[in-house]
Amino acid sequence: xxxxxxxxxxxxxxxxxxxxxxxxxxxxxxxxxxxxxLTPEYLAKNPGGRVPVLELDDGTFLSESVxxxxxxxxxxxxxxxxxxxxxxxxxxEMWQRRxxxxxxxxxxxxxxxxxxxxxxxxxxxPEWGRVCADKAAKNxxxxxxxxxxxxxxxxTSFSIADITLAVALDFAEMxxxxxxxxxxxxxxxxxxxxxxxxxxAG
Amino acid sequence: xxxxxxxxxxxxxxxxxxxxxxxxxxxxxxxxxxxxxLTPEYLAKNPGGRVPVLELDDGTFLSESVxxxxxxxxxxxxxxxxxxxxxxxxxxEMWQRRxxxxxxxxxxxxxxxxxxxxxxxxxxxPEWGRVCADKAAKNxxxxxxxxxxxxxxxxTSFSIADITLAVALDFAEMxxxxxxxxxxxxxxxxxxxxxxxxxxAG
Numbered sequence: 001x002x003x004x005x006x007x008x009x010x011x012x013x014x015x016x017x018x019x020x021x022x023x024x025x026x027x028x029x030x031x032x033x034x035x036x037x038l039t040p041e042y043l044a045k046n047p048g049g050r051v052p053v054l055e056l057d058d059g060t061f062l063s064e065s066v067x068x069x070x071x072x073x074x075x076x077x078x079x080x081x082x083x084x085x086x087x088x089x090x091x092x093e094m095w096q097r098r099x100x101x102x103x104x105x106x107x108x109x110x111x112x113x114x115x116x117x118x119x120x121x122x123x124x125x126p127e128w129g130r131v132c133a134d135k136a137a138k139n140x141x142x143x144x145x146x147x148x149x150x151x152x153x154x155x156t157s158f159s160i161a162d163i164t165l166a167v168a169l170d171f172a173e174m175x176x177x178x179x180x181x182x183x184x185x186x187x188x189x190x191x192x193x194x195x196x197x198x199x200x201a202g
Numbered sequence: 203x204x205x206x207x208x209x210x211x212x213x214x215x216x217x218x219x220x221x222x223x224x225x226x227x228x229x230x231x232x233x234x235x236x237x238x239x240l241t242p243e244y245l246a247k248n249p250g251g252r253v254p255v256l257e258l259d260d261g262t263f264l265s266e267s268v269x270x271x272x273x274x275x276x277x278x279x280x281x282x283x284x285x286x287x288x289x290x291x292x293x294x295e296m297w298q299r300r301x302x303x304x305x306x307x308x309x310x311x312x313x314x315x316x317x318x319x320x321x322x323x324x325x326x327x328p329e330w331g332r333v334c335a336d337k338a339a340k341n342x343x344x345x346x347x348x349x350x351x352x353x354x355x356x357x358t359s360f361s362i363a364d365i366t367l368a369v370a371l372d373f374a375e376m377x378x379x380x381x382x383x384x385x386x387x388x389x390x391x392x393x394x395x396x397x398x399x400x401x402x403a404g
Contacts, residue, residue: 047344048300060289067296074288086276087262094269098250113330128315128330142249 001025003068004045005052006032009108009171010065014052016163017069019201021076025054038121066096069160081160088155095153095161099143104168106136111177133178140180147185158196166193203227205270206247207254208234211310211373212267216254218365219271221400223278227256240323268298271362283362290357297355297363301345306370308338313379335380342382349387360395368395 003025005011018024030036030051037049046053046063054062054071062068073082083089112118113129143165146153153161169190172178193199205227207213220226232238232253239251248255248265256264256273264270275284285291314320315331345367348355355363371392374380395401 047347048304056289062292062296064296064299067292067299070295071288071292074291086273087258089276090264090269090273093272094264094266097266097269102250123333123336125327125330125333128327131325131327134325145249 001057002028002055003052004028004030004042004055006030006037008032008051009104009167010050011052012167012170013065013160013163014054014068015201016167016198017072017081017160019198020079020081020158020163020196021072023072023076035121066160080157081163083154083159088157092154092159092161095146095159096164099153099161099164099168102139102142103136104164104171106132106139107168107172107178110136111171111175114177115175129177136172136178137180140183140186144183144185147189152189158193162189162193166190166199203259204230204257205254206230206232206244206257208232208239210234210253211306211369212252213254214369214372215267215362215365216256216270217403218369218400219274219283219362221403222281222283222360222365222398223274225274225278237323268362282359283365285356285361290359294356294361294363297348297361298366301355301363301366301370304341304344305338306366306373308334308341309370309374309380312338313373313377316379317377331379338374338380339382342385342388346385346387349391354391360398364391364395368392368401 003014005014005027006029030042032051036042037046037051043049045055045061048063050063052063052065052068054068056062062071070082073080077084081092083092110129110133112122113124113132114126116124116126118124143153150156152158153165169180169186172180205216207216207229208231232244234253238244239248239253245251247257247263250265252265254265254267254270256270258264264273272284275282279286283294285294312331312335314324315326315334316328318326318328320326345355352358354360355367371382371388374382
């Protein structure tokens with residue numbers, strides 16, 4: 001397998017997931033600032049032009065970080081990060097989507113629309129970016145309430161939903177576009193999660 | 203089981219999924235225009251205040267349409283709609299996310315920001331809505347190219363990704379906020395999918 005990637009929150013989700021599974025593969029850097037992801041050669045791998053992309057040994061390409069992680073879960077089921085029975089699979093999916101839709105994507109939209117990071121290739125609306133930044137800050141309370149009653153987002157086991165939350169928080173912290181409140185339970189959970197060796201996986 | 207719901211594209215995704223599985227359950231209407239989804243009683247079921255929500259017989263609540271569908275897939279594995287081996291599961295996830303992120307959510311954001319449907323409870327930015335409408339129209343070409351080479355989005359089997367695409371197209375058609383181009387392969391696929399009895403499930 002080969003992972004085509006550039007430094008990004010989504011690549012980091014895959015790195016942490018792979019480190020939790022104890023698997024690795026060849027890495028191929030893609031320079032997205034120079035538009036290497038928009039060349040015909042790259043678009044043949046992923047018509048959406050996004051990174052990361054996983055190339056399997058038979059030449060099949062998989063894109064979308066969570067789809068890549070789901071494939072890795074299928075071939076390396078332990079430690080389980082997507083749930084292992086109908087209810088736990090649904091609860092991981094629910095918390096993963098809650099974090100993505102209400103925090104991770106809001107922070108990403110704030111970042112892109114406020115900074116104009118990709119303004120050479122997309123229309124930015126700073127006003128929308130500020131709306132997203134406000135929503136992300138407000139929505140964090142929801143996750144704090146959950147982490148008051150539960151060790152991890154989806155229950156007693158660390159899951160891909162926790163990876164998404166940790167990456168979202170570090171992304172907001174790194175770029176300072178979204179000012180998130182300091183909340184007690186999120187803080188306790190983050191300090192614990194930061195101790196996992198996977199969190200510094202590159 | 204009970205499904206708390208109001209007429210919406212997400213409720214329709216669950217209806218179609220249940221009809222494909224041949225399962226049904228009690229339905230409880232929630233009046234979102236009147237804010238019934240924002241009452242303390244409802245927020246105890248889903249702190250995000252969204253519909254639909256599935257209540258299991260033991261009183262557990264599941265929200266997020268795709269999480270509800272994944273639970274139903276777990277307890278009723280056939281016909282399979284999420285893939286049945288590591289690669290097909292990853293390919294369904296990839297196409298499901300491509301449709302959601304590049305079409306379904308873009309249409310929803312265009313609708314909410316342009317019409318101000320929920321302006322009593324969220325900040326709308328019409329300029330952003332128009333950006334999303336343009337992106338949705340442009341992105342449809344991607345799905346047309348895929349459906350030129352593949353019977354269904356994720357391959358030779360109908361999957362939840364096809365349900366999401368069909369619901370997105372009907373949503374755009376119904377509200378006229380997003381004008382999608384008429385494309386040959388999407389048209390062929392849609393005419394075929396519309397023949398499935400599940401598509402008229404309520």
